[in-house]
Amino acid sequence: MAEPLLSVRDLRTYFYTENGVARSVDGVSFAIGGGETVGLVGESGCGKSVTALSLLRLVRAPGRIEPGSRIEFGGKDLVTLDEKSMRAIRGASISMVFQEPMTALNPVFKIGDQIAEVVRVHHGGTRQEAWHRAVQMLETVGIPSPAQRANEYPHQLSGGMRQRVVIAMALVMNPALVIADEPTTALDVTIQAQILELLRELQQKFGTSILLITHDLGVVAESVSRVIVMYGGEIVEEALVNDLFANAHHPYTEGLLNAMPHVGQERERLATIPGTVPPPTAWPAGCRFHDRCPYAWDRCIAEHPPLYQIADGHVSRCHLAVEPERRADRHEPFVVQKAIA
Amino acid sequence: MTATDLRPASPQPLLSVRGLVKHFPIKKGIFGKSSGAVRAVDGVSFDVMPGETLGLVGESGCGKSTTGRMILRLIEPTAGSVEFEGIDLVTLSTSQMRKLRRKIQVIFQDPFSSLNPRMTVGAIIREGLTIHKIAEGAQADARVRQLLDEVGLRAEYVSRYPHEFSGGQRQRIGIARALAVEPTFIVCDEPVSALDVSVQAQVINLMQDLQRDRGLAYLFIAHDLSVVEHIADRVAVMYLGKIVELATADDLYREPLMPYTQALLSAVPVADPTHKKSRVMLSGDVPSPANPPSGCVFHPRCQHPAKDAACSAIVPPLEEKAPGHWVACIKQPPTGVEWSVQRAAGGTKEPTRYLPVIAVEQSHPSSSSF
Numbered sequence: 001m002a003e004p005l006l007s008v009r010d011l012r013t014y015f016y017t018e019n020g021v022a023r024s025v026d027g028v029s030f031a032i033g034g035g036e037t038v039g040l041v042g043e044s045g046c047g048k049s050v051t052a053l054s055l056l057r058l059v060r061a062p063g064r065i066e067p068g069s070r071i072e073f074g075g076k077d078l079v080t081l082d083e084k085s086m087r088a089i090r091g092a093s094i095s096m097v098f099q100e101p102m103t104a105l106n107p108v109f110k111i112g113d114q115i116a117e118v119v120r121v122h123h124g125g126t127r128q129e130a131w132h133r134a135v136q137m138l139e140t141v142g143i144p145s146p147a148q149r150a151n152e153y154p155h156q157l158s159g160g161m162r163q164r165v166v167i168a169m170a171l172v173m174n175p176a177l178v179i180a181d182e183p184t185t186a187l188d189v190t191i192q193a194q195i196l197e198l199l200r201e202l203q204q205k206f207g208t209s210i211l212l213i214t215h216d217l218g219v220v221a222e223s224v225s226r227v228i229v230m231y232g233g234e235i236v237e238e239a240l241v242n243d244l245f246a247n248a249h250h251p252y253t254e255g256l257l258n259a260m261p262h263v264g265q266e267r268e269r270l271a272t273i274p275g276t277v278p279p280p281t282a283w284p285a286g287c288r289f290h291d292r293c294p295y296a297w298d299r300c301i302a303e304h305p306p307l308y309q310i311a312d313g314h315v316s317r318c319h320l321a322v323e324p325e326r327r328a329d330r331h332e333p334f335v336v337q338k339a340i341a
Numbered sequence: 342m343t344a345t346d347l348r349p350a351s352p353q354p355l356l357s358v359r360g361l362v363k364h365f366p367i368k369k370g371i372f373g374k375s376s377g378a379v380r381a382v383d384g385v386s387f388d389v390m391p392g393e394t395l396g397l398v399g400e401s402g403c404g405k406s407t408t409g410r411m412i413l414r415l416i417e418p419t420a421g422s423v424e425f426e427g428i429d430l431v432t433l434s435t436s437q438m439r440k441l442r443r444k445i446q447v448i449f450q451d452p453f454s455s456l457n458p459r460m461t462v463g464a465i466i467r468e469g470l471t472i473h474k475i476a477e478g479a480q481a482d483a484r485v486r487q488l489l490d491e492v493g494l495r496a497e498y499v500s501r502y503p504h505e506f507s508g509g510q511r512q513r514i515g516i517a518r519a520l521a522v523e524p525t526f527i528v529c530d531e532p533v534s535a536l537d538v539s540v541q542a543q544v545i546n547l548m549q550d551l552q553r554d555r556g557l558a559y560l561f562i563a564h565d566l567s568v569v570e571h572i573a574d575r576v577a578v579m580y581l582g583k584i585v586e587l588a589t590a591d592d593l594y595r596e597p598l599m600p601y602t603q604a605l606l607s608a609v610p611v612a613d614p615t616h617k618k619s620r621v622m623l624s625g626d627v628p629s630p631a632n633p634p635s636g637c638v639f640h641p642r643c644q645h646p647a648k649d650a651a652c653s654a655i656v657p658p659l660e661e662k663a664p665g666h667w668v669a670c671i672k673q674p675p676t677g678v679e680w681s682v683q684r685a686a687g688g689t690k691e692p693t694r695y696l697p698v699i700a701v702e703q704s705h706p707s708s709s710s711f
Contacts, residue, residue, distance in 0.1 A: 043537035043540075158626040160626055188564065189400070189605065189608045189609055191626070194623070196610075215537065215538065220612075221614040222610045222614070245612065245615075256538055256539060259538050261545070261567040261568050261570065261571035262611070262612060263567045263609050269546055271542065272539060272542040273539035
């Protein structure tokens with residue numbers, strides 16, 4: 001990748017709550033190239049959504065992006081940018097598709113007006129021009145009879161149609177980067193297939209970069225070229241999609257892949273990851289996954305692992321990278337041992 | 342179809358649902374004049390055998406949850422019968438039904454709203470024991486501890502409140518509550534869909550262990566097809582209030598015959614980036630159950646090459662196309678709806694076997710590392 005479109009360096013987003021400091025995003029660095037689709041994967045509480053909100057600086061008090069974090073986009077550092085310039089970027093250069101299309105749309109405005117508003121704010125022009133652009137965009141995202149549909153309100157549309165409207169709104173200014181936070185999680189599987197297909201088509205047409213945030217590894221396998229896996233507010237593994245699924249290195253990634261029932265799989269017992277995700281106010285010392293890991297040894301409790309280079313473009317935050325023989329020593333994780341003791 | 346048709350030869354079914362219907366009236370105007378009905382469930386029949394898991398799948402609004410709730414009589418059916426161990430639940434009085442709920446329990450989707458936040462875990466699990474006069478005093482305490490242990494929670498948790506637990510742990514509490522009264526049948530309404538993948542696997546394994554140890558039968562309602570394949574012995578697919586296909590999980594996933602099932606299965610993302618499959622892409626949305634299409638409810642979106650005017654005129658019966666494999670499609674041979682009948686209804690294309698290549702290959706990406 002010559003010059004990345006977006007470059008995130010040591011992003012830390014902390015929430016100062018009554019129960020202590022929640023280090024939801026704790027030193028995350030990654031880059032997205034032009035026209036690239038990157039998947040950000042992890043379970044609830046791993047920090048993937050807070051990462052997305054941080055990129056657009058939508059984190060509200062008591063949360064804040066810590067000094068020293070850098071989000072470079074188009075030659076600017078978004079962390080230190082003034083609010084007015086930031087507002088010009090949101091929706092125009094970087095836009096967002098949220099999970100729940102009903103809450104992302106305003107129920108009392110026509111969908112045509114909501115898309116036209118984005119055009120008017122960022123591009124100016126007359127009402128008619130903006131409305132015309134909105135109708136065009138509705139057609140692009142595959143809404144039948146767009147000229148009439150533009151006059152309808154969100155409640156008149158089905159869930160899949162609403163998500164198409166949200167995508168139209170996100171793409172109307174032809175942004176360089178779209179952040180899609182669980183864009184198909186609220187949708188049925190046949191509608192999900194339609195929406196993912198639409199995102200692929202639009203990306204090819206407009207050359208948009210996409211950061212796809214999801215918990216669904218199936219969606220990731222079909223949609224992205226590179227995958228970032230998060231756990232405990234950190235990146236624990238990053239690789240090209242084929243590499244990650246064929247040679248998952250981090251025990252957490254391995255556990256996630258094995259815990260998923262696959263269509264067509266033999267009906268054996270599902271592998272599980274014992275225990276639960278720890279709260280962001282109290283990440284475990286050393287490796288944050290050590291108490292749930294089937295390979296952990298004393299080094300994992302004592303020493304926080306760096307991101308080791310495993311192969312070209314493949315990194316993993318696991319000491320197995322330097323002591324690979326430990327993989328033979330599979331045992332009950334500490335969280336289970338403690339429960340038994 | 343007759344009532345005996347759907348039954349596997351040998352033992353008596355535990356639960357036998359016949360012609361179950363639920364129409365919700367649409368009220369208009371200040372006098373609440375009825376102006377039509379939402380046909381949420383429109384003539385559903387199936388059996389659940391003792392110790393069996395029947396999966397009930399379909400997309401939002403297909404009527405799968407309404408079906409589950411009618412079996413529990415949490416919603417009163419408009420028509421049809423629900424026989425449990427030979428007793429028709431629909432005709433029972435409220436107090437008779439309450440007694441029978443000892444045998445039929447439920448696990449809900451949302452572990453956050455299905456547990457009373459003001460009751461301790463112990464009290465939640467104990468309630469059923471008291472109501473059904475199964476145990477009291479020290480005996481009940483011991484039983485609660487034993488149940489917690491069985492679902493993988495520590496006995497000390499009895500005095501804690503639901504908010505202190507994670508989603509997966511709460512779902513375990515919900516399971517312990519259902520098990521307390523020693524049911525033989527549990528309606529599981531999307532029991533794992535609110536959980537993360539790793540926790541979901543823990544709960545699925547637990548449910549399978551409990552089934553094996555106690556001989557429980559499950560009606561497992563879910564929209565996640567890979568979870569259902571994993572846990573179910575047989576699977577019924579619903580679309581717009583009707584069962585459109587019913588078969589063993591192996592048959593259904595290997596060779597789906599109803600075009601809707603084909604599309605549904607092909608839409609499931611495969612967690613293997615090297616796997617390329619042709620996808621049957623459905624156009625449009627599910628029609629409104631207030632105004633379902635005529636004939637086959639799936640015909641406006643159907644991709645079967647022999648689809649013709651007969652499909653919009655004839656309501657397809659659920660027919661046994663192969664042993665134990667029931668399909669509602671007049672274009673998928675063999676069919677009892679004769680070609681002459683189809684032609685009379687405007688049919689122009691003879692039934693022909695249609696099996697798009699969607700068979701999902703065996704692949705388990707990272708298993709090599711184990």
